[in-house]
Amino acid sequence: MxxxxxxxxxxxxxxxxxxxxxxxxxxxxxxxxxxxxxxxxxxxxxxxxxxxxxxxxxxxxxxxxxxxxxxxxxxxxxxxxxxxxxxxxxxxxxxxxxxxxxxxxxxxxxxxxxxxxxxxxxxxxxxxxxxxxxxxxxxxxxxxxxxxxxxxxxxxxxxxxxxxxxxxxxxxxxxxxxxxxxxxxxxxxxxxxxxxxxxxxxxxxxxxxxxxxxxxxxxxxxxxxxxxYRAPRVPRRTLVLGGARSGKSVEAERRLETYPDVVYVATGGTRAGDPEWAERVGAHRERRPASWRTVETCDLVPLLGEEGPPLLVDCLSLWLTDAMDEVDAWDDTAWAGGGREALRKRVAELVEAVRCARRRVVLVSNEVGSGVVPATASGRRYRDELGRVNAGVSGECEEAVLVVAGRVLPLPG
CATH class of the missing domain: 3.60.15.10 (Ribonuclease Z/Hydroxyacylglutathione hydrolase-like)
Structure with a gap:
């Protein structure tokens, strides 16, 4: 024909x-x-x-x-x-x-x-x-x-x-x-x-x-x-980076909007008494297709290891916040006394899970560290560790993009 x-x-x-x-x-x-x-x-x-x-x-x-x-x-x-x-x-x-x-x-x-x-x-x-x-x-x-x-x-x-x-x-x-x-x-x-x-x-x-x-x-x-002439082969793993309100979440959702039964993993959870956060979460929910299923968790490794429909993780920066909370990384003494090693182990487990993932995965993360150096030690620690998370996950993804002012810049592998 x-x-x-x-x-x-x-x-x-x-x-x-x-x-x-x-x-x-x-x-x-x-x-x-x-x-x-x-x-x-x-x-x-x-x-x-x-x-x-x-x-x-x-x-x-x-x-x-x-x-x-x-x-x-x-x-x-x-x-x-x-x-x-x-x-x-x-x-x-x-x-x-x-x-x-x-x-x-x-x-x-x-x-x-x-x-x-x-x-x-x-x-x-x-x-x-x-x-x-x-x-x-x-x-x-x-x-x-x-x-x-x-x-x-x-x-x-x-x-x-x-x-x-x-x-x-x-x-x-x-x-x-x-x-x-x-x-x-x-x-x-x-x-x-x-x-x-x-x-x-x-x-x-x-x-x-x-x-x-x-x-x-x-x-x-x-x-x-x-x-x-062949249909384009869609990358199995994609990392979408961007700053605040850059459009990174919209870009990530757009990448999976033509696929049914997507699992949306919200790592931010709910925050009692914070109406502005509830408004943000509500806007995300309204934007997503009705057929998508939402899971609120920071336990990403089991999900990445399962077979199933595409997975959208939004976002790794909030996952890192939760991981640092668990090891008390904000406290200088706890950080020096084993918190650093415990966090690095969790990050390594996440990167390994991304490497072994067999389902399609789109991960969102903030790109930080391009502006003012944080004034506190804990702020600098978070910035540095998020950079390590992004670099590690990006190394296991077939595709990584940076979203700036709503425009998407593919990052060479």
């Missing part, structure tokens, strides 16, 4: 007309995206958009062989002119299936927002799922076989990706392509980085993705025009 993405942008396109925002200003040249439309094997067109014929010609295709045009979502504005020779666009009722003369079968899927999703099976058994902007499959909690390719609104509906993963529709080898891209997400390297964390990617308008069986095997080869 050849899938050509004639456009990959939101219905209004990118950049938006007369929009003064910085993201639209940067979406120029190769970063510009027409409204999303897909051409499948030259015979099936999803979403007729303005300029579709020109977009197909630029991609080296013609629309003369199209035998069916299907719409996935309501189109605002004036009607799109249908190029000569194309059939009139239509939408298939939910649950209905079309059998085309080309050998393709198309099944319409009910969505949880206005629009229709389409599951396409090619003549040789290749499977494609295409979803409209802002939509996720309604009631997608059953178990299905993974699709070869899924094309959907990844940035707008990360929860929809999580539902598909839970159902098995997105597997380890599924190519997950982000479309309906709008100016709510930075383009270029930042978009690629965010999508890679979700196991997805975006491609330029005009890209053709091919799925075809490998002769003599039950495996399908996925490739793009320029060569082999």
């Amino acid at each position: 050849d899938v050509t993405l004639l456009g990959t942008g939101a219905p209004a396109g990118l950049p938006r007309t007369d929009c003064p925002c910085a993201r639209c200003a940067r979406a120029l040249g190769a970063g510009a995206r027409a409204a999303t439309a897909l051409l499948v094997d030259g015979t099936l067109l999803f979403d007729l958009t303005p300029g579709a014929a020109f977009a197909a010609a630029r991609a080296g295709h013609a629309l003369s062989g199209v035998r069916q045009v299907l719409l996935s979502h309501p189109h605002e504005g004036p009607p799109v002119e249908v190029p000569p020779g194309l059939p009139q666009p239509a939408r298939v009722p939910d649950g209905r299936e079309l059998a085309l003369m080309s050998g393709h079968r198309v099944r319409a899927l009910a969505m949880d927002a206005p629009g229709t999703g389409y599951a396409v099976t090619g003549p040789e058994g290749e499977r494609l799922l295409y979803l409209p902007p802002g939509g996720a499959v309604a009631g997608s909690r059953g178990t299905v076989d993974p699709f070869d390719t899924v094309v959907m609104d990844v940035t707008g509906r990360p929860d929809g990706v999580a539902l598909l993963r839970r159902a098995g529709a997105i597997g380890e080898d599924t190519v997950l392509l982000a479309v309906h891209l709008d100016h709510d997400v930075p383009q270029g390297a930042e978009l690629a980085r965010r999508l890679a964390a979700a196991g997805a990617r975006a491609v330029p308008d005009g890209t053709t993705v091919r799925t075809r069986p490998v002769p003599g095997t039950g495996v399908r080869e996925l490739s793009r025009d320029e060569g082999p």
